[in-house]
Amino acid sequence: MPTPAALDSPAVWQADAFMAPPAPPAIALPPGPWVCLASRFALTAYHDDGFADFGVAFPDTLRRAVPKRRAEFLAGRRLAREALLRLTGRAADIAIGPQREPLWPDGVRGSISHSGDLAVCLATAAADALVGIDVENLLAPSGREAVLRMCTREEELPLLQTSPLGETTALTLLFSAKEALFKALFPRVGSYFDFQAASLRELDPAAGRLTLTLTEDLGQAYRAGQRVPVRFAIETTRVISWIAMGGDEAAAI
Numbered sequence: 001m002p003t004p005a006a007l008d009s010p011a012v013w014q015a016d017a018f019m020a021p022p023a024p025p026a027i028a029l030p031p032g033p034w035v036c037l038a039s040r041f042a043l044t045a046y047h048d049d050g051f052a053d054f055g056v057a058f059p060d061t062l063r064r065a066v067p068k069r070r071a072e073f074l075a076g077r078r079l080a081r082e083a084l085l086r087l088t089g090r091a092a093d094i095a096i097g098p099q100r101e102p103l104w105p106d107g108v109r110g111s112i113s114h115s116g117d118l119a120v121c122l123a124t125a126a127a128d129a130l131v132g133i134d135v136e137n138l139l140a141p142s143g144r145e146a147v148l149r150m151c152t153r154e155e156e157l158p159l160l161q162t163s164p165l166g167e168t169t170a171l172t173l174l175f176s177a178k179e180a181l182f183k184a185l186f187p188r189v190g191s192y193f194d195f196q197a198a199s200l201r202e203l204d205p206a207a208g209r210l211t212l213t214l215t216e217d218l219g220q221a222y223r224a225g226q227r228v229p230v231r232f233a234i235e236t237t238r239v240i241s242w243i244a245m246g247g248d249e250a251a252a253i
Helices: 049-054 067-088 141-151 154-162 167-189 247-251
Strands: 034-040 109-115 118-124 130-137 198-204 209-214 227-234 238-245
Touching: 034 067, 034 238, 049 067, 067 109, 067 118, 109 167, 118 130, 118 238, 130 167, 141 167, 154 167, 154 198, 167 198, 167 209, 167 227, 167 238
Parallel strands: 109 130
Antiparallel strands: 034 118, 109 118, 130 238, 198 209, 209 227, 227 238
16 A cells, blocks of 8 residues: 655655664663664654655554654654564564554564654563563653653652752653553553552662552552562663563563
């Protein structure tokens, strides 16, 4: 099926102008069959021809989407295809589930995120793993209060306010970590849960680690009080949070 004409896009598609070749970011992963890829992309160089060029199906859900959303989707799915190729030797399209979640092939768990001009993908060939990744640009002052109300619990505020990261970076990190948690648990829980379902209990900037504790039961597998470790990295303008737990470790939380 041909893709529709792009909106406000360049007349000629150039793959290299839109997106740099996928490359592993400098983040720590557990032993085993894990792949993490990242790439910057340029919205001004986006064209719908990129879907065919990268072998990504153009979904009906993007028919009315603005170019920014199309570009983000294309960048993320290109990374996902490359991650699958490196894990399994076969690239495949990642379908969209009923809750708009990515549907990975049997035997693979993965997660996709994008923010600003950066897309990231984390995947593993371990069906029982917990996998979640999120990248966020640092919060702008105009958005800080809304995220503070939506994302935080009262007991988390002292950790945020006293963090050596600074309150804005710490708040962005908390938002990102809870997004990564949602992406990791949703495939098993099968229903939405909000930011209040977990609470920040430990934050170690030097080690790039934090711990989220569940504050409510999530499905049959996850109970209030269970602790989930999250790794993170902080760059000048963004944070990346990820959960990468193999089957044995995931079963022990």
